[in-house]
Amino acid sequence: MEMPPAPDEPRRAPVARGREAAVRRPLLLMSAGGAVSKVFAAGREIAMAHAFGTGPVSDAYRASLSATLSPVHMLTTQVIQTCFIPLCARDLETQPRRAWALFQGLTILFLGLGLLLATALLLFAGPFVALLLPGFDPASRELTAAMLRVMALGIPAYIFTAQLGALGAAHRDFAIPTVRPAALNLGMLGAILIAALAGRPLWAAYGFTGTYGLLALWALFWLRRRGRLPRAWCLERPLLGALANSLWRPLRPLLLVTALGEANLLLERTIASLVGGGTVAAIDYARFVTETAHSLLILPLGLISLSAFAALDARRSAALADRLSGLILILFLPLSAFLLLNGREILALLFLRGHFDAGSLAASSRALLGLSAGLWAFSAAHFLRRVLNARMENGVVLRGEIAAVAANLTVNLLLYRQLGILALGLGFSAGALAALALYVRHLGLWRGAAARAARVLFLALLPYLLGAWALRAQADGLGGLALQALLALLYWGACLLGTPPLRALLRDRAAGEPR
Template identity: 35%
Template sequence: MGKIFFRLVLGGIAGKILGLLREVLLAALFGAGRVVAANRIALTATLIPINFFTADALTAGFLPLYVQYRQERPAMARTLYRAVHLLLAVFSLLLTVALIFGRDLWVGLLGPGLDSHTADIAAAMLGIAALGVPFYVLYNLNTLVGLANDDVRLINLRPSCQSVGLIVATVIAWRTGHVSVLAWGFTVPYIVLWGWGAYWIRRQGYLHGGNDTGSHRLDRAATKVALGMFWRRLRPLLLIPVILQGSIAAERAVGSLLGVEVVAATEYARFVVDSCMALLAAPLGLAGLASFARMKADEVGAGLRRLIPPVILVAVPLALILSLNSRGIVTLLYARGQFDERAVDVSSVLLLGFALGIWAHVLGYTFVKVLNARGANFQVAIVMALSFGIPIAVNLLLYKQWGAFTIGAASSIGGVLMFLISARWLSVLGYSTRLLAIALPGAAVAAVAGYLLAGAGLLRLVASCVAILLIWTGYVTAVPSLRRTFLSFVLKKPGRSTDEPQPDGLVATKSATGEQ
């Protein structure tokens, strides 16, 4: 798993650099006004129904089963791929038609606070983005085929290609005045990615193997068995997309009620947090899906105990830096061109809310993917229902009192719930909380120093960040349990599953499979 994780991280860095350029350019040329708000609504309107039907079907239903079949029955793996590919192709074409003809209604539901002009722009953008749905869905399927073969190149290619497309579209929209061109920045890259992905997995021979001499009847029988197993894994997860996509829809609706600048600023703030998540949580989760699916039951606990300490030791200071310096970071990244003082105010408040729970999001996301890999999809359904359902209530009930901060705070609350519940089911909650308790004094001292040094200007931003990192590093180095735990992860060869030395006072908990 370690090799896959580091390849995903390195591949994600290039994409995030381009993504930063994309967001900075968008902020400078269009600010946080109606054009950006319409674009955010249109892309959300495109992705919600896609993810509603396919996200968990692919990562939790298809990938673990495909990995299992590749190891035991390669011909069944190929049969599963073909069956799921056909289902997704039909579904995505129907969804494209539905989005195009129902775009005005769908935009109205997601953006009840938008004025008519902004809603019209969003509907026009949605009609263009909908054309990319089939290519987006089928490319995602091909990336998982690559991942099952320990090939992360297709996954790493996505953010860079998408960012380049959006950058080009942003420049064209600004130069021509045709703002709907922004939506082509989503559609065109996924057409290119789909074509390359289909070519790549065939060139690499990932779909070869097994016995091709069976009759058509046997193929139909194998397809029925493969889809039956796929459905069995997917069935417990049917509630998840309802809650997850409902949470995103509620966030967009609340943002539109608070003002178009909140809709636009939400993604500027979220980009900063999501970039960190993409470099930590997503690689850990995706690597965990492939690696933990192959582990024996008695190896899972040791694998988790190797994974948790370095994540905590990286994510905690990251949360401190982002939350204590939210205004300085937003100013440094975006405050130029059309991005005015009001946009800075709103974005920094949102970033503060998102950053408070980033440590929990990183751990929780990873734990959920491990549960997926172990086939514990019923537990995953409960985790996701609570960690996204409760933030929906927070957003809807408190937005009038907390304003824009509500959206970020609700996300952090969801992250903490995801961490607590998934860690409990994996039998590592006690281990994780004791490690957090050992780290707390160092985090508190670093937070005080970072807060006192934070302020306007690049110099104070750098001083605050450096102080947090120096104090935190000194504390980790000075506390033997933290130092040994971190070094054990760094020095351990990837793939070993023997138990790691535990931090002082931390007793290895029951194996992760003990409660499944």
Template identity: 30%
Template sequence: MKKAIGQILSGNMLSKALGLLREILMAKFFGTGDINGAYRIAQTGTLVPINFMTSDSLNSAFIPLYKKYLAEDEQRAAVFKYCMFLFFSVVSILIFSILYFQSEYWVKLMAPGISESAREMSVSLLKVMAVCCPFYLCSGLVNYISMAHGDYKPMSMRASAQNVGMVLGVVAAFYSGNYLYLAWGFTGSYVFFSFWVVFRAFKGEILNFPIRLETKEVKLVMSNFWITLRPLLILPLILQGNITLERALASLISIDVVSALDYARFITDTVVFILSVPIAFAGLSEWASQTPEQVREKIIKIYYWLALLVINMSFFIFLSARDIVIFLFMRGEFNEQSVMATTHIIQGMSIGLWAQVVGYIFIKALSAHLNNRKVLVVMVFSLLSNAIVNVLTYKIWGAFGLGIGNAIYGIVMFLVSAWYLKIARSLYPVIIQISAGIVIYFCVYRFIGGYFNESTSAMLRLLVNGMVFFLFAFLWAMLFPFYRQGVIKVMTRKRLR
């Protein structure tokens, strides 16, 4: 599991570095104006139907079942694999046709509040991005197959390949004056990546054809897959519907908020990708072969240390949101209005960011034992809470309301999944201990009026504020025996080496 986590983590770190470069260039060249907003709308319009097929619901159903077939009967696993390829091929052609020929209607549905010029640009970009559908879906399925065989490199490299293509697209769009290169950068990355992963899979002999393809066997594997997937089928519909609603509400606030939403999400998603995705995906394969008691024990140990990190990190992001946005994005076309919109969304999101990081791992722990009905309940409650809060608050709080909705999503997911795992009582003391330290720090920080005034550079404020806060957080954690003993054990092992 450590090797798998290392592969995914290294890939995520590279992808986020490239993603940061992409967002910096987008902010500098296009700010949060019509071109950027149109690009974000077109990308969401492409990914919503695609992610319906490549969502966590699918991998949570496919990977454990495919691994079960591999252990029992490799012939059956091969039949299952190629049935899924055929299914994905048909669906990808259908999605491409809908996106390409119904692009104008789809854009109007997703972004009712944008101007006519922004709408026309969104439609043009969406038509180009629709071309990537077969390549995106094909590479996604090969990624799941590779993970089931213990190869996590394709999964770890997917986002990096996407970001390289998008960086090239941003640069080409700006210097050529043709915004369509933004879309071709996205599409081209998946064309290249799909060829690479298929070649790698054939080379690794994990795409072997079934010796025979019998109707009886096909019916059996697809029936089992349907039974496993059925409880989760509504989940991607609700998830992608929630994303579409969020984008539509953002467009009703302003075109700046449409782009600001993605800048804010890049920062919060980076935390989730780096901290929870490697553990969750590695655990999905490893935990499937362990008893629920063993999984609970491991999850609680992971939680104690992860909670210490992410609760403090979420607070620091909330406290320093404006400085983070200024430091990362405020240059070129990214003006004060862009900073304000992005800051408000980040502050709202960071309130529940810690819960989203931990809750994501809890969800995968449930999926590992095919508890998909429970996963469905968790996600439905979480997403509906998100949607309701967004609808109720976007007119009152604007961009901050969208961030709060996302925070509620994380908190509900954390609470309900912990209850299903029967570990909730073990989690609350840690939250109370860490939160008490945060409250004390915040009161002192506000009393002294911060360490700097606005004339100081954002980078210096972030550096000093970060050092002071995390030193305080470390010292506060040392007041509690679990963390103190853990640090002593680590230091003792290093001395022995």
């Protein structure tokens, strides 16, 4: 039996609805930008598959990109986004000079670190690649190291663009993070096409470096025109101690979170290189499919939540997180089930041409099978992680990341010899489930609206899987995929309309709001 709303709840409801509207508007904008980005990303992946398949060039390109981004993400994702955005958003309302000082200090610090990192990768690309990818043959390692040196040149521009985008987000201006992925995918697509036509695979690496150089200049121009850059030097000696302390407290656990996450990614690449040639590329083709919906909805929602949830008290934050988590499950659990059954057909439709042959399709399909099983958990866990970041509960995030990495590596190391690339996908899903369970327990969502929705969805899952499996025996190919999509829409649409817990979420009647 649900508790009746408190006497003052009706007065607070408009505030909550206003907060949700503040989330919805930029979410729609960023999702639209993400849709454009995914069109270019699909073109990039199709061009890569057609020109290079899952061969050594594709492996080298993806491995060098991971080797470039993994150390950089330690700065941009956790420090710049997770810590800087909520702190700067709060200070802009009450102490704007302090916010400007924080921006200036971090910009100087991170540009310096970016230059050091770029120099280190330029000098030691060869030994780093040999250590990271022991399963690559000498020619593949040499090409990977050459691509890594080219991409390393773009690291300072990448960091500067991320810092400017975070400053815009603190102002509730999400133009830079909206434009950035589309511009990057377009630039990388162009470079891949030029490299393929010229027969010079190394040229593909310049897409990353050149695009971020242009993006950094555009982002600076954008914020300057809108008056969102500091007009005076605000970083004074008396402020340094207070700023460092305010940043260091939430940052301490996040440094470990970042180290764990990036080490997990690099170890996945190492295990993939041991599974066999083409594995690195195959799992990235599969990940492109699972990450499409995730990047369109969950990544923008997570970024927006860093500023939106920072302004809510614990009760309202938990209520809004509960409702949004339920909506994420409504979207992503059916999607996971659909990809689980139809992943091979989707990959064939997207990539089966040119150098992407039947062997490439088989490897990518097995990877997608494992990734699809936990896509819903990964998306929900990512959102709740951002909620906890906004609430400065980063110790909980650290525990969740430890659980995720431990589960992922355990599955990978125990099963990669028996299951091959499928083990990498299953490890991803196991890690997502472990993190989600910890976050749900901490936030008390296991007895809220999202949990009620999850129970209904999981009960409805078995009949759907049986029906969809039976349909596969009757039709295959593009026509069969269309029938599967129609079945999924009709079945899950009926579930939404026919079950009160799901209808309540869609009508914003969950989490104790007044009816």
